[in-house]
Amino acid sequence: MDQTRDATRRPTILDVARLAGTSHATVSRYLNGRSYVARATADAIEDAIHRVGYVPNRTARSLVQQSTQAVAFVVRERPDLFFADPNLSRMAIGANAALSAAGYQMLLLIVDTDESADRIVTLVRGGFVDGALLVAMHEEDRVVAELAGAGVPLVTASTPLPDASVPWVDTDNEEASAAITRALVSTGRARVGEIHGPRDAPVSHQRHDGYVRALGAGFDPARVAVADEWSLGAGARAMEELLAAASDLDGVVAASDVLAAGAMDTLHRHGRRVPDDVGVVGFDDSPWATQTSPALTTVHQDAQETGRRMAVRLVEHLRGGAPLEGGEVVPSRVVWRGSAGPRPGA
Amino acid sequence: MDQTRDATRRPTILDVARLAGTSHATVSRYLNGRSYVARATADAIEDAIHRVGYVPNRTARSLVQQSTQAVAFVVRERPDLFFADPNLSRMAIGANAALSAAGYQMLLLIVDTDESADRIVTLVRGGFVDGALLVAMHEEDRVVAELAGAGVPLVTASTPLPDASVPWVDTDNEEASAAITRALVSTGRARVGEIHGPRDAPVSHQRHDGYVRALGAGFDPARVAVADEWSLGAGARAMEELLAAASDLDGVVAASDVLAAGAMDTLHRHGRRVPDDVGVVGFDDSPWATQTSPALTTVHQDAQETGRRMAVRLVEHLRGGAPLEGGEVVPSRVVWRGSAGPRPGA
DNA sequence: CTGAAAGCGCTTACAG
DNA sequence: CTGAAAGCGCTTACAG
Numbered sequence: 001m002d003q004t005r006d007a008t009r010r011p012t013i014l015d016v017a018r019l020a021g022t023s024h025a026t027v028s029r030y031l032n033g034r035s036y037v038a039r040a041t042a043d044a045i046e047d048a049i050h051r052v053g054y055v056p057n058r059t060a061r062s063l064v065q066q067s068t069q070a071v072a073f074v075v076r077e078r079p080d081l082f083f084a085d086p087n088l089s090r091m092a093i094g095a096n097a098a099l100s101a102a103g104y105q106m107l108l109l110i111v112d113t114d115e116s117a118d119r120i121v122t123l124v125r126g127g128f129v130d131g132a133l134l135v136a137m138h139e140e141d142r143v144v145a146e147l148a149g150a151g152v153p154l155v156t157a158s159t160p161l162p163d164a165s166v167p168w169v170d171t172d173n174e175e176a177s178a179a180i181t182r183a184l185v186s187t188g189r190a191r192v193g194e195i196h197g198p199r200d201a202p203v204s205h206q207r208h209d210g211y212v213r214a215l216g217a218g219f220d221p222a223r224v225a226v227a228d229e230w231s232l233g234a235g236a237r238a239m240e241e242l243l244a245a246a247s248d249l250d251g252v253v254a255a256s257d258v259l260a261a262g263a264m265d266t267l268h269r270h271g272r273r274v275p276d277d278v279g280v281v282g283f284d285d286s287p288w289a290t291q292t293s294p295a296l297t298t299v300h301q302d303a304q305e306t307g308r309r310m311a312v313r314l315v316e317h318l319r320g321g322a323p324l325e326g327g328e329v330v331p332s333r334v335v336w337r338g339s340a341g342p343r344p345g346a
Numbered sequence: 347m348d349q350t351r352d353a354t355r356r357p358t359i360l361d362v363a364r365l366a367g368t369s370h371a372t373v374s375r376y377l378n379g380r381s382y383v384a385r386a387t388a389d390a391i392e393d394a395i396h397r398v399g400y401v402p403n404r405t406a407r408s409l410v411q412q413s414t415q416a417v418a419f420v421v422r423e424r425p426d427l428f429f430a431d432p433n434l435s436r437m438a439i440g441a442n443a444a445l446s447a448a449g450y451q452m453l454l455l456i457v458d459t460d461e462s463a464d465r466i467v468t469l470v471r472g473g474f475v476d477g478a479l480l481v482a483m484h485e486e487d488r489v490v491a492e493l494a495g496a497g498v499p500l501v502t503a504s505t506p507l508p509d510a511s512v513p514w515v516d517t518d519n520e521e522a523s524a525a526i527t528r529a530l531v532s533t534g535r536a537r538v539g540e541i542h543g544p545r546d547a548p549v550s551h552q553r554h555d556g557y558v559r560a561l562g563a564g565f566d567p568a569r570v571a572v573a574d575e576w577s578l579g580a581g582a583r584a585m586e587e588l589l590a591a592a593s594d595l596d597g598v599v600a601a602s603d604v605l606a607a608g609a610m611d612t613l614h615r616h617g618r619r620v621p622d623d624v625g626v627v628g629f630d631d632s633p634w635a636t637q638t639s640p641a642l643t644t645v646h647q648d649a650q651e652t653g654r655r656m657a658v659r660l661v662e663h664l665r666g667g668a669p670l671e672g673g674e675v676v677p678s679r680v681v682w683r684g685s686a687g688p689r690p691g692a
Numbered sequence: 693c694t695g696a697a698a699g700c701g702c703t704t705a706c707a708g
Numbered sequence: 709c710t711g712a713a714a715g716c717g718c719t720t721a722c723a724g
Binding site: 022023024025026029036037038041060062063064065066 | 695
């Protein structure tokens with residue numbers, strides 16, 4: 001590879017052809033390995049490629065093939081929160097592995113300003129990638145709207161509004177929430193309250209619905225307090241409200257692990273023992289879940305699998321197969337730790 | 347934007363020109379805003395763009411401009427470790443912000459298999475991006491070699507071998523290690539040992555050199571134990587060795603926070619109090635640093651600043667300015683917590 | 693098995 | 709201020 005350190009011009013397919021004594025069309029055929037190329041010609045081309053240090057120009061190839069073989073993984077979430085959330089990281093890892101296996105290169109793009117949102121939308125719509133995977137947790141996002149509206153092949157990582165037609169992959173938040181609520185009830189609790197997640201997050205409502213469904217006739221709206229953000233403090237405050245409104249509570253279903261951790265702080269401050277007096281369950285199986293004492297019984301989502309499925313669906317569509325529509329549910333499971341009390345029958 | 351849901355063909359600049367009653371060259375000029383375009387013509391073009399829902403094809407533009415205005419941030423590190431390491435995440439965030447501000451789109455690419463390594467090298471060498479930022483912590487990496495050897499504009503995030511000419515940005519590990527060693531000594535320690543990092547990591551040697559330099563005549567090779575990996579267990583084992591070889595130790599400089607945490611486990615097991623009997627210091631200011639008891643006195647690196655500078659250097663080069671060569675040092679600082687004892691004079 | 697030719701969708705001197 | 713023309717570096721039918 002004695003590439004000329006000339007730096008004036010990168011070698012092109014024409015340089016290779018000239019050196020190999022053939023046409024550039026034949027070099028192209030050799031490179032793409034579809035058509036047959038005579039043994040001797042192939043050898044000459046191979047030799048020439050090494051001598052000039054040729055690397056095909058991706059841009060030129062993409063232009064004629066109308067495909068870059070790349071897929072964007074767009075992070076529409078505060079960058080620090082994205083990196084701090086193990087579920088999101090795992091989603092990216094799962095998607096990357098699946099795309100990689102299919103021969104696509106995943107490009108992780110982080111939206112961090114309004115201008116970057118515009119830039120990314122323009123890139124994606126402009127054919128810089130063949131499709132996009134999108135992580136956007138908030139409703140009515142313009143990035144989602146602008147991409148979906150432009151007909152870009154797209155899969156999102158969270159259940160969108162009911163009327164939205166953007167394909168998605170997600171855990172069944174309602175069902176998982178019902179499952180963890182049933183788990184808590186199964187430890188012998190009769191008066192189970194809820195710490196409802198922030199109202200602007202769709203998952204808050206889905207998890208609430210599951211909680212209500214699992215309780216059935218036992219549901220009492222007085223036992224619900226809404227947290228205004230996903231934080232320890234918000235969980236603690238909501239728990240205060242809950243205690244004030246229904247001091248006979250013997251269980252709490254929190255919309256996330258952080259909220260559950262905050263709630264436990266409040267319970268301890270009030271001298272209520274967990275799980276003896278009050279059983280607590282969380283959601284997400286985040287690092288918080290093992291840092292509370294006792295550790296949290298919670299819902300584990302297989303985020304890596306979510307990422308994988310998002311990628312698989314997109315790839316199947318790009319390869320001319322499946323139309324991209326509808327949602328897909330990824331199973332989740334209840335993880336038993338100490339905060340709800342011992343698992344019945346275990 | 348009543349784009350024809352025909353889907354057969356995306357509108358091109360020619361469609362816009364036709365509708366606007368002008369030539370596509372003029373449309374191009376309008377889009378790039380360099381040359382003047384008559385007011386009336388501009389209006390007609392603008393209107394046409396909206397009517398057909400035109401978005402410029404990035405690939406075509408890149409081909410003629412020989413630039414994609416995109417920069418790769420290549421992660422040559424196990425994906426899970428990359429996401430778990432706050433320093434690396436912050437580096438990515440810092441680089442993303444700086445590139446974004448300069449009008450470049452950062453693309454985070456994760457190497458997760460040998461094939462993906464080849465794919466990424468080919469992409470980068472093939473002009474899919476204008477340059478690359480590279481996070482690769484191990485020596486003699488083929489990805490680094492193949493990119494650097496191909497003349498791709500490149501900046502790495504860690505000091506390379508002395509003979510390597512790849513430009514880098516990094517904290518001065520030797521100096522920082524000397525500083526934290528001096529900090530420990532300043533609490534009145536006379537027999538300070540070291541838990542040396544894994545031998546295959548360049549930083550291990552740099553930090554060792556700083557430790558040796560700070561100790562001067564007080565350095566005793568018998569007080570050094572080498573950890574075989576960056577883990578709690580390895581730190582604990584190395585501490586056992588250290589205790590066996592030099593039981594009169596009153597201080598330990600660990601090459602990282604995890605190693606320090608492991609060392610503290612061993613010390614506690616042997617009934618040595620930290621910091622009363624033995625002072626301990628770490629490196630990295632990672633989450634480990636606040637999870638030990640007492641919390642770790644350690645070295646804080648400004649990873650976000652490192653990422654920012656990597657980006658700035660690359661951008662300056664791409665814009666035709668600075669030649670890309672040499673290294674750049676980012677300052678770090680000692681963070682005092684409890685593990686070394688009280689800060690003298692504080 | 694191979695070459696000549698057209699074309700992917702843009703930008704950019706060059707004239708006017 | 710604008711149009712015609714060339715060209716960026718490839719791929720791909722079409723003939724042979």
